[in-house]
Amino acid sequence: MELYKLSTVELxxxxxxxxxxxxxxxxxxxxxxxxxxxxxxxFARYYEKPCHLIxxxxxxxxxxxxxxxxxAIKDNICIKGKETTCSxxxxxxxxxxxxxxxxxxxxxxxxxxxxxxxxxxxxxxxxTETSFYGPTHNPWDLERVPGGSSGGSAxxxxxxxxxxxxxxxxxxxxxxxxxxxGIVGLKPTYGRVSRYGLIAFxxxxxxxxxxxxxxxxxxxxxxxISGKDELDSTSCDVEVPDFLEVIKGDIKxxxxxxxxxxxxxxxxxxxxxxxxxxxxxxxxxxxxVEEISLPHxxxxxxxxxxxxxxxxxxxxxxxxxxQYGIRQSASDLADMYKNTRAEGFGQEAIRRIILGxxxxxxxxxxxxxxxALKARAVIANDFKEAFKKVxxxxxxxxxxTAFKINEKINDSLQMYLSDIYTIPVxxxxxxxxxxxxxxDSKKLPVGLQIITKAFDxxxxxxxxxxxxxxxxxxxxxxxx
Amino acid sequence: MKYKTVIGLEVHVQLASKTKIFxxxxxxxxxxxxxQICPVCLGLPGSLPVFNRKVLELSLKAAITLNCTIAETMKxxxxxxFYPDLPKAYQISQFDMPLAVKGYLDIELNGGNKRIExxxxxxxxxxxxxxxxxKESLVDFNRCGTPLIEIVSEPDLNNPEEAYSYxxxxxxxxxxxxxxxxxxxxxxxxxxxxxxxxPQGSNKLGTRAEVKxxxxxxxxxxxxxxxxxRQQAELEEGRKIFQETRLWDDTAKKTISMRSKEEAHDYRYxxxxxxxxxxxxxxxxxxxxxxxxxxxxxxxxRFVKDYSLSEYDAxxxxxxxxxxxxxxxxxxxxxxxxxVANWLIGPVLSELKNLNEAFDSIKLDPRELIEMIxxxxxxxxxxxxxKEEILPEIIENYKKTADVLKEKDIxxxxxxxxxxxxxxxxxxxxxxxxxxxxxxxxxxxxxLVGQVMRxxxxxxxxxxxxxxLEKKLEN
Numbered sequence: 001m002e003l004y005k006l007s008t009v010e011l012x013x014x015x016x017x018x019x020x021x022x023x024x025x026x027x028x029x030x031x032x033x034x035x036x037x038x039x040x041x042x043f044a045r046y047y048e049k050p051c052h053l054i055x056x057x058x059x060x061x062x063x064x065x066x067x068x069x070x071x072a073i074k075d076n077i078c079i080k081g082k083e084t085t086c087s088x089x090x091x092x093x094x095x096x097x098x099x100x101x102x103x104x105x106x107x108x109x110x111x112x113x114x115x116x117x118x119x120x121x122x123x124x125x126x127x128t129e130t131s132f133y134g135p136t137h138n139p140w141d142l143e144r145v146p147g148g149s150s151g152g153s154a155x156x157x158x159x160x161x162x163x164x165x166x167x168x169x170x171x172x173x174x175x176x177x178x179x180x181x182g183i184v185g186l187k188p189t190y191g192r193v194s195r196y197g198l199i200a201f202x203x204x205x206x207x208x209x210x211x212x213x214x215x216x217x218x219x220x221x222x223x224x225i226s227g228k229d230e231l232d233s234t235s236c237d238v239e240v241p242d243f244l245e246v247i248k249g250d251i252k253x254x255x256x257x258x259x260x261x262x263x264x265x266x267x268x269x270x271x272x273x274x275x276x277x278x279x280x281x282x283x284x285x286x287x288x289v290e291e292i293s294l295p296h297x298x299x300x301x302x303x304x305x306x307x308x309x310x311x312x313x314x315x316x317x318x319x320x321x322x323q324y325g326i327r328q329s330a331s332d333l334a335d336m337y338k339n340t341r342a343e344g345f346g347q348e349a350i351r352r353i354i355l356g357x358x359x360x361x362x363x364x365x366x367x368x369x370x371x372a373l374k375a376r377a378v379i380a381n382d383f384k385e386a387f388k389k390v391x392x393x394x395x396x397x398x399x400x401t402a403f404k405i406n407e408k409i410n411d412s413l414q415m416y417l418s419d420i421y422t423i424p425v426x427x428x429x430x431x432x433x434x435x436x437x438x439x440d441s442k443k444l445p446v447g448l449q450i451i452t453k454a455f456d457x458x459x460x461x462x463x464x465x466x467x468x469x470x471x472x473x474x475x476x477x478x479x480x
Numbered sequence: 481m482k483y484k485t486v487i488g489l490e491v492h493v494q495l496a497s498k499t500k501i502f503x504x505x506x507x508x509x510x511x512x513x514x515x516q517i518c519p520v521c522l523g524l525p526g527s528l529p530v531f532n533r534k535v536l537e538l539s540l541k542a543a544i545t546l547n548c549t550i551a552e553t554m555k556x557x558x559x560x561x562f563y564p565d566l567p568k569a570y571q572i573s574q575f576d577m578p579l580a581v582k583g584y585l586d587i588e589l590n591g592g593n594k595r596i597e598x599x600x601x602x603x604x605x606x607x608x609x610x611x612x613x614x615k616e617s618l619v620d621f622n623r624c625g626t627p628l629i630e631i632v633s634e635p636d637l638n639n640p641e642e643a644y645s646y647x648x649x650x651x652x653x654x655x656x657x658x659x660x661x662x663x664x665x666x667x668x669x670x671x672x673x674x675x676x677x678x679p680q681g682s683n684k685l686g687t688r689a690e691v692k693x694x695x696x697x698x699x700x701x702x703x704x705x706x707x708x709x710r711q712q713a714e715l716e717e718g719r720k721i722f723q724e725t726r727l728w729d730d731t732a733k734k735t736i737s738m739r740s741k742e743e744a745h746d747y748r749y750x751x752x753x754x755x756x757x758x759x760x761x762x763x764x765x766x767x768x769x770x771x772x773x774x775x776x777x778x779x780x781x782r783f784v785k786d787y788s789l790s791e792y793d794a795x796x797x798x799x800x801x802x803x804x805x806x807x808x809x810x811x812x813x814x815x816x817x818x819x820v821a822n823w824l825i826g827p828v829l830s831e832l833k834n835l836n837e838a839f840d841s842i843k844l845d846p847r848e849l850i851e852m853i854x855x856x857x858x859x860x861x862x863x864x865x866x867k868e869e870i871l872p873e874i875i876e877n878y879k880k881t882a883d884v885l886k887e888k889d890i891x892x893x894x895x896x897x898x899x900x901x902x903x904x905x906x907x908x909x910x911x912x913x914x915x916x917x918x919x920x921x922x923x924x925x926x927x928l929v930g931q932v933m934r935x936x937x938x939x940x941x942x943x944x945x946x947x948x949l950e951k952k953l954e955n
Contacts, residue, residue, distance in 0.1 A: 078526045091525070098519050100526060199525040203753035232528050233755050311753055314560050317569030318523050322619070337562055360560075360748035369750060 004032045005477070008069065008164040008217035009244075015067035016058070022068025022112070026050055029070055029114055033161045036480050041136050042146075042156035044075040044087050046115025051082060054110055063244045064223050070114040071106055071221075072162035074153050076123060077208065078197040079103050079113060086199050087131035087152075088121045090344025094324045100197020101232065102166060102208055102225045109224040117152030117165060121346045122316065123173055123201040125149050126418040129409050130348045137405070138181060139478035140444055144402040147177030147418075153211045154181040159480055164221060165211040170201045171304055172398070172422025174209045175434035179397035179447020182436045182476065184464070186210045186218045187422075189454045190429035191236035193222075194229030200315040202308035203234075205426045214474055215435065215464040219243035222457065238455050246458040247465045252286030254463065257390035261297040262421055268400045270440040275396045278437035278448045278467070282394070285466055292390060294382040299375050300424040301416055306359050306372035307427075313356030319344065351412070380428040387453040392463055395421050397434040397447030421449060431457045435464045436473040445473075483677040483715065485708050486685060487643050488635035491650060492628050493660045494606065494668035495538045501605050501627035502529030502572065509666045513611070513620040521625035523568030528754050531556075535603065535627040539579055540760070540768050542629060542659045543601045545775070548583030553759055556603070556752040561745050564619050565608035575749040577757070578602035579629070585653075587645040588777075596646055597634035604628050623667075635674065635685070640704035647671060647697055652776040656801045664696050671700055676721065677711045686711075687721040691735055693728045703728040706735055779804050787817035796825050803839040806846060813850045823853060827867050831875050848874045851881040859941055865890050894941040896948065899932070902940065903948055906931045917953055925949055 003011070003025050014020045026049075033046055054068050073079060076086045078096030080103070085091035099107070106113075120130040128136040128151025136151045138144040139159040146155035150167030154177035157165050167174040169187035178185025187209045198208055208225065210218045223244060228237040258279065263272060283289055321327035321340030328339035345353070359368035386393060398418055408415040425432040431454070434447035448467070452459045468474055500507055503520035519527040543550055557575035583598035606626040611618045631650070637643045651662045651669060662669040676688035691707060694700045706728075711721055726735040774782070776798045783794040783804075798804045803824065810820045828849070832839060852870050855861040861870070873884045885891060893899060906928055907914060916924040925946060932945045 076526075084525070086525075094525065096526070097524065098527075196528050197526040200754075231530060233530050234528075234753075310750060314558055314570055314748070314750070317560060317562065318525070318567060320562060320564075320569060322564045323522065323567060324524075333564070357748065360750055362746045362748070365748075365750070 002160075003028045004160045004163065006163070007213045008066075009214065009220055011163060012066050012069050012220065015069060016065060022054070025068070026070050026112065026114070029161070029163070033114070036159055036161060039137060039142055039480065040139065040155055040159055040161065041134055042118055042152045042159065042161050043072075043115045044085065044118050044131075044133050044152065045083065047113070050112035051079065052107065052112065054107075054112055060109055063220065063242050064109050066106070066109045066111040066224070068110055068112060069163060070112045072114050072117050072153060072156050072165035073103070074150050074165070074167045075116040075119050076168055076199040076201075077102060077166060078199070079116070082113075082116070084116065084199065085132070086122045087119045087133055088344065088346070088349065089132045089326065090319045090341070091325045092132075093326070096197070098197065101194035101229045103197060105225050111224075114162060117150070117156050117162070117167075119152055120149035120173075121349050122199075122312070123149035123168060123170055124312070124348045124352050126172070126176055126415055127403070127405075127408065128152060128155075128177070129405060130346050132346065135405050138402045138444075139480055140182065141402065141442070144404050144444070145180070147180035147398070147402060149173040149177075150185075150211060151177045154178050154183060154185065157181070157183050157211050157213060158478060160477070164213070164217050166208055166221075166225075167211050168198055168201070168206055168208050169422075169426065170205045170207075170308060171426050172419035174211060175422050175432060175447065175449060176398045176419055178211055178434045179436075179449075180402040180445065182439075182445030182473070182478070184210075184212045184215055184218050184433065184435050184474065185447075186222065186433045186457070186460070187425065187431060188222065188226065188457055189236075189431045190426075191234055192238070192431070192455065192457065193225050194232040194235045196229055196231040200311075202311040203315060204311060205304075205308055207426075215433075215461060215468050216244065216247060218433070219247050219461055236455070241458050243457065243461050247461045249458070249462040251282075251462050251466045253288065254286075254392065254459070255288045255290065255390040256282065257290060257292035257386050257393045259292050259294045259297065259386070259393060259395060261294050262395040266399050266417065266420065267396060268440075271396050271398075271400060271446050274438035274440065274446045275394075275448055279394055281470060282463070282467060285470060287463070289394075290390065292386050292393070294379075294386060294424065296375070296379045296382050297424055300379055300427060301420055303372045303375040303379065304419075304423045304427060305355070305416060306368050307376060309352040309356030310360050310369050311356070313353045313360065316345075316349065316353055376427045379424055383424070383428045383430060383451075383453070391452070392459050393451040395449045395451065397421060397449040401440050401442065401444035401446060425451055430454050431460055433460045433464050435467060436476075437467075437471070438473055439476070481716070482680040483712055484680050484682075485639050486635045486676050486678060486688075487637035487640075487704060488674045489633045489637065489643060489646060490672045490674070491631045491633075491647070492670040493542070493631065493654055493662065495535055495627040495629060496658060496660050497532060497534045497538060497627055499532060499534070500625035501532050501535050501603070502625055505625065507626050509668075511622055513618075514622060516622045517624070521567075522621055523624075529572060529752075531755060531758065532627065536758070536760070537764075537768065538627075538659045539601065539603055539629050540765065541657045541772065542631070542654060543580035543583065544765065544768055545653055545657055545772060546580075546583040546585055546598050546601065546631070548580035548598060548601055550580045550760055550765055551577060553577065553757050554579050554603075555757040556755045557749045558752050559604075559747045559749055561747060563607070564617070565610050565621075565624075567608070567621060567624060571605060571607065572752055572755070573604035574602035585633075585646065585649060587642065587649050589642065589645060594636075594642065596636045596642075599632040599634055601629055601631050604630060635676075640701045640708070643673065643704055644697055644701045647700060649777075652799075656773060656775045658773075658801075670694075673700060673704055675704055675707045675711070677708070677715060687723050689721065689723070689735070690725045691728055692725060692738070693730075695730065699728055699730050702730075702733060703735060706733065710735065776801070776804070787811075787821070789817060789821055793821050793825060796829075797821060800839050802842070806839065806842065809846045810850055813847060814853060816853070819853065820850075823849065827871055828875070831871055835876060842875070843878050844875050848881045855881070855885070859894055859943070860892050861885070861890060862892055862938070862942060865892070865938055890939060892941045893936055893939045894944045896944075899936075899940060899945060899948055902932045902935045903945070903952060905935060907952065914953065925953075
């Protein structure tokens with residue numbers, strides 16, 4: 001049996017019942033990685049043996065146990081004693097001396113870790129091409145990108161190199177690659193999952209989430225990682241439902257909103273058709289659908305590219321060669337900083353640091369950063385208004401299917417527009433999931449995005465699960 | 481031309497919380513380098529700050545006592561700059577929504593009181609320390625994340641003495657509130673001064689210089705005095721004052737230009753996204769108001785009134801909270817305000833000075849001090865013996881008064897039979913002095929008393945000896 005092809009829920013069940021042994025599963029997974037990783041480059045690094053001891057092997061809360069199941073982790077989430085580099089040259093050699101909260105919670109649920117997945121450097125990108133480790137390939141077409149920035153996590157899960165993975169989503173970095181790789185990607189509400197130990201890109205937008213083969217798998221992992229953390233002041237003390245339970249709820253009579261601003265120029269015709277078909281499927285399942293308006297959608301990308309780089313310019317200032325990572329020698333301190341950062345950061349990182357530094361500079365702050373904060377509030381309010389009328393919103397996850405490697409790398413604006421449907425969700429701090437909803441004529445996957453109000457992941461899970469129960473898209477596997 | 485001096489002070493005060501402002505690390509001074517650190521205060525990738533509530537309480541105590549308006553909502557901001565002792569390359573500080581604004585502090589001057597307005601009080605984290613050796617520069621991150629408040633005054637101070645009084649008063653208040661130990665040598669109180677001159681009668685402020693590296697109250701006074709002279713000379717010779725930062729060199733006794741405004745940092749302040757805004761509850765402010773202790777100047781006034789002490793004595797006794805409280809503990813055992821005050825201000829303080837110790841660290845049990853004073857009052861020990869033989873032992877070696885008494889055999893001798901023997905000997909050996917006395921030179925008796933004291937090795941009761949001698953010689 002090809003164990004690695006099974007879902008997280010299936011495998012944890014088998015592990016729990018001792019039908020399989022976690023060491024065997026781990027070995028099978030490593031064998032799978034070895035057989036396809038040469039084509040994929042989905043990992044920044046993977047471990048031939050589980051990197052920590054699993055304690056209390058059977059003693060887990062109901063619907064929270066992983067019983068030794070290996071999880072893949074994006075290369076920007078700290079695992080104690082392991083190199084964590086954000087796929088950047090500047091952090092080469094940095095071994096995190098502590099576990100991120102999500103890692104300690106996963107350990108507590110009996111997870112092991114198979115490795116750290118490739119990503120756009122510091123999560124700056126939508127294609128996983130800006131990584132120091134080179135691009136990850138899309139398992140559906142190896143000449144194409146997997147999306148990004150959590151492209152390594154998405155590709156690894158799609159190619160069965162990982163059972164399930166964690167990613168981070170600042171402007172679409174979980175959902176867009178999930179859509180392009182044909183898997184399930186969830187960005188929870190801002191504050192639902194602790195950011196402690198997630199190396200920050202844009203602190204007010206970053207959120208850790210899941211990349212998985214099925215909706216239930218996302219629910220199981222969310223049961224483990226969600227909830228208030230005393231180490232993250234922005235995590236919220238909101239009750240966490242048992243997502244594996246609420247998932248089974250009925251969706252008949254729920255109201256879905258289709259924002260007209262998401263179905264205009266720039267959206268690929270095939271993607272549009274496929275998403276509309278998915279909406280029809282949900283209608284048949286009893287969902288009431290109406291057109292809505294999110295009038296300030298057009299400002300989202302520019303707003304995002306003022307706020308996110310501004311925070312990034314400050315968050316990345318600590319990579320200065322003093323404490324950890326690489327250091328370039330120089331005759332004085334200022335040159336040491338300059339040489340180290342010039343050597344350590346890639347082009348996209350440098351572009352965003354300069355952009356962010358500029359928008360925070362004295363004399364420009366009011367015109368750019370402050371104005372962007374105001375625009376952000378207006379965009380968030382669009383959603384608030386919409387959720388007075390509907391229970392959830394349906395959109396395409398990305399305007400196109402996966403594009404070719406090198407196709408957009410030199411055209412920043414085209415690259416940035418790849419996140420046009422995911423960015424507003426981060427600005428509003430609300431949750432959204434991408435679920436597989438079909439394939440275009442090139443046999444490339446398309447994702448349907450389900451958005452709800454803050455802390456209503458339960459509705460997302462219900463809708464996504466019902467849809468998945470009535471479709472087979474998620475069962476399709478790329479041929480490698 | 482005559483000039484008016486305009487001074488504003490920015491005072492950084494280390495709060496006396498046991499742990500740091502955004503993590504649980506200790507804040508002990510003098511710990512081995514890089515032993516009080518964690519991922520948060522090291523700014524390691526992925527770490528996040530969590531605000532320490534104790535810090536809010538301490539800073540509110542200070543802001544309330546400084547008569548400030550307390551913010552309903554405060555927020556933290558990032559102040560961005562590169563320096564090796566700042567591991568995140570930004571300092572978490574407060575920019576446009578600080579803890580408190582618009583307060584004041586009344587200072588006492590020779591000519592009466594003066595009110596100094598306080599612009600703002602804000603919270604921030606301290607940076608680490610660089611240690612330079614011949615070969616390399618090292619960083620000690622222990623101090624990173626130590627909680628600070630910055631207290632910014634309006635430019636209401638008009639000469640170095642006023643600045644000195646302001647600092648002294650501020651220190652006394654923070655000390656009494658137990659908000660900070662205010663130890664300038666250890667850096668728990670740091671002061672930067674903005675100083676400018678303007679022609680008398682003008683209302684247009686001159687260009688100011690910011691003076692840094694002021695490591696003692698005296699340095700503040702000296703540096704400001706130097707700046708007044710320097711700026712006056714510049715202006716009188718028709719030169720311009722540059723807006724710049726100047727460093728005080730305490731050895732050379734002068735200020736040196738460090739950087740000009742053109743090279744000044746753009747700190748790119750923006751709201752700290754890792755910390756939510758904080759609501760400051762009115763109930764918390766009220767609770768703190770109720771718990772505020774009596775302050776130094778309030779204690780001083782009460783001492784003058786209740787204990788009939790002089791202003792001078794009351795001032796010294798209340799110069800530190802430790803001393804004032806010690807004094808009142810003594811009075812509870814022996815209600816002799818003047819006598820106890822004299823002992824503390826005189827012999828006890830000078831003994832501590834010899835030991836190079838502050839009153840805060842005194843280990844003398846008030847009961848032992850009072851025991852000693854009682855012995856004098858009961859004629860069991862004479863004053864000099866107490867000062868020279870007992871006090872050093874009980875202060876320095878933490879002995880009990882009774883034990884010193886036993887060890888040193890210094891109980892005063894008042895027994896007439898015992899004293900008679902000494903007196904008899906002295907009379908037989910000092911014919912000349914006796915003649916002098918009997919011929920009317922009454923002061924000669926003190927010499928004879930001294931001789932008895934010598935024979936008794938200081939133990940004789942001098943009063944008794946004098947009485948007995950007078951009686952004997954009259955006959």
